[in-house]
Amino acid sequence: MTSPVSEAVGLSDAEVAQRVADGRSNNVPERTTRSVAHIVRANVFTRINAILGVLFIIVLITGSLINGLFGLLIVANSVIGMVQEIRAKRTLDKLAIIGQAKPLVRRQSGTRTVAPEEVVLDDIIEIGPGDQIVVDGEVIEEQNLEIDESLLTGEADPIAKDPGDAVMSGSFVVAGTGAYRATKVGADAYAAQLAAEASKFTLVKSELRNGINRILQLITYLLVPAGLLTIYTQMFTTNVGWRESVLATVGALVPMVPEGLVLMTSIAFAVGVIRLGQRQCLVQELPAIEGLARVDVVCADKTGTLTESGMRVSDVEVLDGTPERAATALAALAGADPRPNASMQAIADAYHPPPGWTVTATAPFKSATKWSGVSYGEHGNWVIGAPDVLLDPASAAAARAEQIGAQGLRVLLLAASDVVVDDPAAPGHVTPVALVILEQKVRPDARATLEYFAAQNVAVKVISGDNAVSVGAVADKLGLHGETMDARRLPEERSQLADVLDSYTTFGRVRPDQKRAIVHALQSHGHTVAMTGDGVNDVLALKDADIGVAMGAGSPASRAVAQIVLLDNKFATLPYVVGEGRRVIGNIERVANLFLTKTVYSVLLALLVGLECLLAKPLGADPLVYPFQPIHVTIAAWFTIGIPAFILSLAPNNERAYPGFVRRVLTAALPSGLVVGTATFVSYLGAYHGRQATAVEQDQASTAALITLLITALWVLAVVARPYQWWRLALVIASALAYVVIFTLPWTQHKFLLDPSNLGATSFAIGVGAVGAAAIEANWWMRARTLGVPPRLWR
Structure with a gap:
């Protein structure tokens, strides 16, 4: 139906100004990124900082400043987290302004595009195919106008709109043109909250983050009994004085806290946002970076993705x-x-x-x-x-078009x-x-992009609304070989469709609902699917894909539902996006192994020492003083975890990630932590001289235990860093050499309370450490076979 032509000219500038003054504008945040103040609070007032802060104050009460060195972790955790997240926020906010949908508003002063928040009540907004409805309104003009409200109501079919009909924000135009008058703006609009959530900068709702939270919950269950046991035994059974008891207790509790795990995860995500932002890639939902690491199928539209959007008439x-x-x-x-x-x-x-x-x-x-x-x-x-829709397939004209x-x-x-x-x-x-013959220019970088995906074992499916033969010819030119099918022959049953998708590469004459069905069918076979597109016909598939990637020059509706927007419209940016996702999740898994191994061996050591203290009196033995003071566990973390973890979290990593993050981390960290903790305890028992030992003998026993801990913890680092590249091997060697320097220089021996002069205790510690390292190495090989992953020493 076609409406009569409306003479509505819109609001005057004075009317617009009055509505803004009255608060009747669409004044909603451009993005719901956290404010700088919120970021500062979130990074300073954390549970981990609170625990470390209390322990730091307790150590200061003892007067041992050197043992309070771990307090620098509070500053480092807060500052690094704040800097990276604020940088990520600024990157996202700048890109969001570029990528946001800008409605076309008709006013007495002229018709022009404005930012969504500049729309006021009673504004007249012109709409066409692909445009998103930014505020609620009432249709005043229409020409075959059809609106898709499926994102709001679940109604699959487009709805024809007549003058007087309501339109809701969050829906989009699939056909026709028209105009509507804004009736609800700002927070009153139907989809204001939905739109806010769609563009939210978030660090949650991802398998990786959920996995880490589950692991942290498990750690909490271990920390409570181990912590209480340590406090009781060190304060009330060892009888070595309150100062030594407090330092021993803090020395046991500090390494139990995985202080850097959440920090490194946040940093890896934030740096990913910044790196992608430098390539004009807007990440609208942060967990999308993680999802990209698992992508094994990319569904690409032909027009605007493999070919440039513009066309020219070649012949008639x-x-x-x-x-x-x-x-x-x-x-x-x-x-x-x-x-x-x-x-x-x-x-x-x-x-x-x-x-x-x-x-x-x-x-x-x-x-x-x-x-x-x-x-x-x-x-x-x-x-x-x-032609293949309008003509009889047997006609000469249809044959010529084909x-x-x-x-x-x-x-x-x-x-x-x-x-x-x-x-x-x-x-x-x-x-x-x-017959009108249109020529499309193939993107010069499309072939290299497809070759990258082939090398990374990522399948590419070309799904297009164009003629199947034409789509297949373009794909073939780009080196994407495989069978082509006309989507009108695709089965509707999901399992049958999934089987067909395994056999064919290119599909033509695909309807929008079929694009969505293709995504669902691929997912039903266990694939992680990324969908790229730029048109209104891609919206439903973009929304349902694991990762929706829209072109910046595409329709506002496609950009609104996608998790990632390529603002430079370059398909060649996608490999960098996938690579960044793999870097983030692969490196976080490495880092998690390091931090959780430390927590496991710290809890185990505390439990072993605590149980010995409880059993010592009935057995007539001396209760053990915890082997380490806070300074010992601080320097132990420097080069076995802290610095290596930071470097590994930001390093390149192109290995595709797979589900099962928690299982892989636990099967690596638990055995390694048990070996490190047991070996350290055995070494300490061998060097311990009882509660009557002199201060020198106690330092020698603590040093021996620390040597064993460092040897085994460094071997954990050596395993986590695999497969080796020259810089990873150099990182492991440099970390080991750093401890050699610390243990040999008289100044560091004095400052860090180290005494390796007892050759018997030191030799025994090195031997136990070597046995522990061998056990960790054996576990690495057995774990690889258990998980079905070929063990690789070198890349």
């Missing part, structure tokens, strides 16, 4: 009548389209509208029907669209119809008039 083959008649009809069709798509824009660029052709009816282009048309009274009814499409060109049929185009029976019987 006249089938009936004169070239002038075909040219005039094409010019009239292009002139009658207020919101031309890429094909119609190419025709509009080649022809100028003829005078005297008055529009009497229109039928907009729809992805489902593949044609559009205009009726011009005495000048006839004209349609333009897909032949041209096989060259990778886009072909449209211009035809005359025997019914008015808005008739329910349209297009009716059509008479072919001409």
